[in-house]
Amino acid sequence: MRGKFISFEGIDGAGKSTHIRYVADYLQQRLKAQKHQVICSREPGGTPLGEQLREVLLKQSMHLETEALLMFAVRREHIAQVIQPALERGDWMISDRFTDASFAYQGGGRHLSLEKLNQLEQWVHPDLQPDITFLFDVPLEVARARLDATRELDKFEQEKAQFFADTRNEYLRRAAQFPQRFRIIDSTRSIPEIQQELAAIVDQLLQQAE
Ligand SMILES: Nc1ncnc2c1ncn2[C@@H]1O[C@H](COP(=O)(O)OP(=O)(O)OP(=O)(O)O)[C@@H](O)[C@H]1O
Ligand SMILES: Cc1cn([C@H]2C[C@H](O)[C@@H](COP(=O)(O)O)O2)c(=O)[nH]c1=O
Numbered sequence: 001m002r003g004k005f006i007s008f009e010g011i012d013g014a015g016k017s018t019h020i021r022y023v024a025d026y027l028q029q030r031l032k033a034q035k036h037q038v039i040c041s042r043e044p045g046g047t048p049l050g051e052q053l054r055e056v057l058l059k060q061s062m063h064l065e066t067e068a069l070l071m072f073a074v075r076r077e078h079i080a081q082v083i084q085p086a087l088e089r090g091d092w093m094i095s096d097r098f099t100d101a102s103f104a105y106q107g108g109g110r111h112l113s114l115e116k117l118n119q120l121e122q123w124v125h126p127d128l129q130p131d132i133t134f135l136f137d138v139p140l141e142v143a144r145a146r147l148d149a150t151r152e153l154d155k156f157e158q159e160k161a162q163f164f165a166d167t168r169n170e171y172l173r174r175a176a177q178f179p180q181r182f183r184i185i186d187s188t189r190s191i192p193e194i195q196q197e198l199a200a201i202v203d204q205l206l207q208q209a210e
Contacts, residue, residue, distance in 0.1 A: 003036060003091045004209060005083065005128070007098040009171060010136030011164050012157045013143035015187040015194070017096060019136070022195050023202060024094055030206055031092065039086045042096035044071055046078035058154040065116075068106040072120045075099065079125055098130055100174055105156065108170025109163045132205060134198070135175050136187040140164045 006023070008016040020040060028038045044054040053074050057067065075098070086093045099121050106112045140161055147157055175182035183201055185194060 001090055001209070003087045003089065003093060004131045004205060005087060005093045005095070006205075007095045007100065007130040007133045008136070009097060009100050009104070009133055010187065011104075011138070011140070011143050011168050011171070013145075013147035014136035014138045015146070015191075016134070016136045018191065019134075019185075019194060019198060020094060020096055023134075023198055026199055027092055027094075027202055027206075030202075034090075036089075037086075037091045038094060039082065039091050040094045040096070041078065041082050043078060043098060043101065044074040046074070046083075046095070047081045049077050050074040058156065061155065064106065064110050064112055067110070068102060068112055068117065068120065071102050071106065072124050075102075076124050079128065083128070095130070098133075099125070100133060100135075100171065103174055104167045104170040108173075109159065109167040111166075130181060132201065133175075133178075133182050134201075135171055135182055135184045137168070137172070137184050138187045140168065142188055 008020055010016045024038045024040050031038065043050070044057050045051045053070055057070055057074075062070075078095075083093050083095065102120070103114065103117050107114050107117050143164065144161075147153060172184075175184055185197060187194060
């Protein structure tokens with residue numbers, strides 16, 4: 001049976017990376033009996049070529065359309081080398097960001113037309129969507145404070161507040177457009193509270209897969 005595909009999304013600093021390891025470990029425990037693996041990966045990145053392009057994408061400024069095309073080029077490689085083979089083996093795939101990030105950042109944040117993004121999506125993965133997308137949602141100020149407290153900021157993280165307001169709005173618009181796939185996680189809560197909700201959603205997904 002085909003494995004399940006879970007994506008994690010949210011503006012920078014919303015807290016998604018913090019919870020990926022928790023969900024992966026939780027799932028792996030429950031899949032042990034079935035001998036299936038949980039594969040964790042990320043975008044941009046996920047393959048040797050994708051990781052090289054990530055360095056460029058996160059550091060270098062470029063034309064908006066170049067940025068969008070490179071994000072989808074990384075994705076094409078990621079699907080071919082990692083996501084599709086994992087799902088065909090019956091493994092579960094967790095990706096730290098997928099195409100919703102292109103709609104949110106290049107579409108919402110940078111105002112690339114959604115029509116162009118739809119065309120790229122149709123070209124690169126006409127028949128593939130995550131089974132569940134966790135959208136970690138927080139007000140901008142909370143995300144910003146979390147980032148400032150932790151690390152040196154990359155190209156995207158240095159964008160202005162309006163960029164993140166537009167990015168967050170596009171994420172929320174997509175969540176409303178695809179309510180069956182999205183689960184909005186209120187990421188202002190404590191980490192244990194969030195983990196409890198994630199575990200309950202993962203349990204439902206496991207039941208559906210049985
Ligand atoms: N619910 C939470 N409460 C308090 N702090 C949190 C919470 N979730 C995450 N953090 C902290 O916020 C910081 C940013 O979290 P994290 O790296 O998971 O964000 P992210 O959404 O993955 O960001 P990015 O997309 O930029 O990688 C980390 O220091 C993390 O410990
Ligand atoms: C997939 C994808 C990502 N981005 C941006 C979003 C983030 O700012 C970075 C990735 O950093 P993270 O700490 O690993 O989340 O890339 C984007 O603009 N468009 C995309 O399609």
